[in-house]
Amino acid sequence: MLTGGPALLLLPLDRQAIREPFLGERIVLEGPEVAASKDGDSIVISVNGRADQVEGGYTLRVGHDATLDLSYQFTCLTACEPRQIGMVLELPVRCDKLLWRRRGDWTVYPEFHIGRTEGMATAFRDPAWGTVPDRERPPWPWALDQNALGSNDFRSTKFAISDVALTDANGRGVRVVSDDQHQSSRAWVETQHDRIALLVAVYSNSGHEFFVRLHADPSEYLSLHPSDVIEDTITCRLIDAK
Numbered sequence: 394m395l396t397g398g399p400a401l402l403l404l405p406l407d408r409q410a411i412r413e414p415f416l417g418e419r420i421v422l423e424g425p426e427v428a429a430s431k432d433g434d435s436i437v438i439s440v441n442g443r444a445d446q447v448e449g450g451y452t453l454r455v456g457h458d459a460t461l462d463l464s465y466q467f468t469c470l471t472a473c474e475p476r477q478i479g480m481v482l483e484l485p486v487r488c489d490k491l492l493w494r495r496r497g498d499w500t501v502y503p504e505f506h507i508g509r510t511e512g513m514a515t516a517f518r519d520p521a522w523g524t525v526p527d528r529e530r531p532p533w534p535w536a537l538d539q540n541a542l543g544s545n546d547f548r549s550t551k552f553a554i555s556d557v558a559l560t561d562a563n564g565r566g567v568r569v570v571s572d573d574q575h576q577s578s579r580a581w582v583e584t585q586h587d588r589i590a591l592l593v594a595v596y597s598n599s600g601h602e603f604f605v606r607l608h609a610d611p612s613e614y615l616s617l618h619p620s621d622v623i624e625d626t627i628t629c630r631l632i633d634a635k
């Protein structure tokens with residue numbers, strides 16, 4: 394079900410709070426060395442290389458039981474103030490249903506709150522909601538406001554996930570499991586490439602928008618320096634509806 398990736402994303406902190414979608418660019422390793430081997434019932438693929446920002450690589454362990462474990466380690470070559478750090482996986486655009494469970498800061502959330510601890514969101518709202526003229530209040534909740542990347546509910550970061558899944562209409566797709574809830578996730582539509590991107594982030598902060606920076610804890614903001622190491626393991630399960 395995966396069609397592309399994984400690729401490292403170092404999304405820089407947007408200190409100017411630009412309102413346009415700010416996704417950053419996946420890091421492409423130059424001339425990577427690729428090796429494959431068999432370990433019991435698993436296939437192990439290792440990729441190592443170098444880019445302007447980092448050097449290092451990742452290992453994919455593909456099990457016979459539809460499991461995929463992705464371990465990565467990169468060493469920074471330049472300084473960076475990140476907004477999010479993680480690996481991006483790519484899925485077919487038909488995998489437009491997002492399901493998640495996560496650890497919340499509160500025990501109760503409103504029904505359509507994008508930060509609720511569990512939920513389901515489709516990439517775009519149901520056309521049955523219709524459209525409204527500019528400057529007229531729409532009948533749908535703010536969570537269903539959308540742009541080309543998807544609805545607010547779909548493309549917002551889900552912090553401290555227990556698990557997150559992207560599936561198609563038949564229930565087939567990919568689930569990421571995070572038992573210790575140290576990871577966050579964010580999905581968005583890339584229409585020009587006919588795909589959906591899923592970021593599994595080992596680090597994510599609140600951003601630098603005006604309201605956020607008035608209330609955010611300064612200690613949550615990380616600075617990366619040359620020789621700093623970025624590493625994590627992502628656990629995936631392929632979902633087959635049969």
